[in-house]
Amino acid sequence: MAVNDPSTITAKRLTKHIAAEISGADLSKPLSDKVFAKIRELFLEHAVLVFHDQKMNNEQLMDFSQRFGRLDVHHLIEHTLPEHPEIRILTNKKKKDGQYMGAYNAGHNWHTDQSFKEKPMLGTLLLCDECPPEGGNTEFASLTAAYDALSDEAKQKIEHMIATHDRNYSYNKRYPERPPLSDDQLKQVPPVTHPMVRIHRETGRKGLYISLSCIRDIEGMTREEARALVEQLNEHATQPEYVYSHHWKVGDLVVWDNRCLLHRATPFDESHIRFMRRTQIKEDGPFSADAA
Ligand SMILES: [Fe+2]
Numbered sequence: 075m076a077v078n079d080p081s082t083i084t085a086k087r088l089t090k091h092i093a094a095e096i097s098g099a100d101l102s103k104p105l106s107d108k109v110f111a112k113i114r115e116l117f118l119e120h121a122v123l124v125f126h127d128q129k130m131n132n133e134q135l136m137d138f139s140q141r142f143g144r145l146d147v148h149h150l151i152e153h154t155l156p157e158h159p160e161i162r163i164l165t166n167k168k169k170k171d172g173q174y175m176g177a178y179n180a181g182h183n184w185h186t187d188q189s190f191k192e193k194p195m196l197g198t199l200l201l202c203d204e205c206p207p208e209g210g211n212t213e214f215a216s217l218t219a220a221y222d223a224l225s226d227e228a229k230q231k232i233e234h235m236i237a238t239h240d241r242n243y244s245y246n247k248r249y250p251e252r253p254p255l256s257d258d259q260l261k262q263v264p265p266v267t268h269p270m271v272r273i274h275r276e277t278g279r280k281g282l283y284i285s286l287s288c289i290r291d292i293e294g295m296t297r298e299e300a301r302a303l304v305e306q307l308n309e310h311a312t313q314p315e316y317v318y319s320h321h322w323k324v325g326d327l328v329v330w331d332n333r334c335l336l337h338r339a340t341p342f343d344e345s346h347i348r349f350m351r352r353t354q355i356k357e358d359g360p361f362s363a364d365a366a
Pocket of ligand 1 (some may be wrong): 086185186187337
């Protein structure tokens with residue numbers, strides 16, 4: 075079957091609310107505008123796109139990622155490739171000196187990438203080079219489906235709430251094996267505020283905007299009240315009906331929309347190697363549709 079033809083690119087929905095498996099695309103090849111427009115449309119419809127059997131070198135991964143927007147360089151530069159700082163490595167593989175080759179043990183709490191920034195990431199791409207036979211999944215939860223399911227009363231309660239997202243909040247507790255963030259790193263990620271309800275600027279859909287690991291405070295609440303509310307909303311949003319759990323195979327490339335999802339990594343037997351390459355897409359539009 076022809077690949078990279080808009081008429082033969084097909085999507086198979088994976089859960090009721092999010093995720094689709096895409097066939098008919100070879101992402102190592104340059105894509106025509108028509109083909110990419112089709113992929114972009116599916117990205118907005120399903121929020122998580124899964125492509126299997128992709129063989130991509132670093133340049134090809136960057137080329138495809140850049141079709142979605144400008145690439146981010148992560149502030150923890152030690153986890154990125156020296157020749158391609160836009161590519162971040164997530165792995166438990168070690169170098170000869172015993173140091174990990176990339177970010178180790180990251181993202182086990184439900185979160186949305188870099189919500190601690192004024193303009194959090196639009197999307198993330200993750201490509202699997204090595205994976206364990208079991209575990210090490212990436213799970214996604216739909217924040218729009220979770221929002222839609224709230225009662226009118228609950229929606230009204232959170233509608234105008236403003237939360238402070240702080241990179242340094244709980245960082246040392248979550249990453250005991252990493253050094254604390256340096257003064258320079260902290261300067262790059264000062265605390266920011268975001269509404270608890272975000273309107274996706276392209277789909278127009280309302281969604282929760284929460285992060286267990288980064289929300290430190292909510293305006294008008296004590297820290298304990300804020301924590302209890304975020305935990306309650308997180309529990310609601312991550313019920314099985316809103317979740318897609320991706321079990322990786324070598325050559326899988328997954329791209330997801332951070333503007334309407336939570337995600338997390340699940341544990342695995344560390345006698346196996348997991349090695350992933352990641353790129354992140356910057357948000358060049360407004361944070362929320364009504365913030366233009
Ligand atoms: Fe993440």
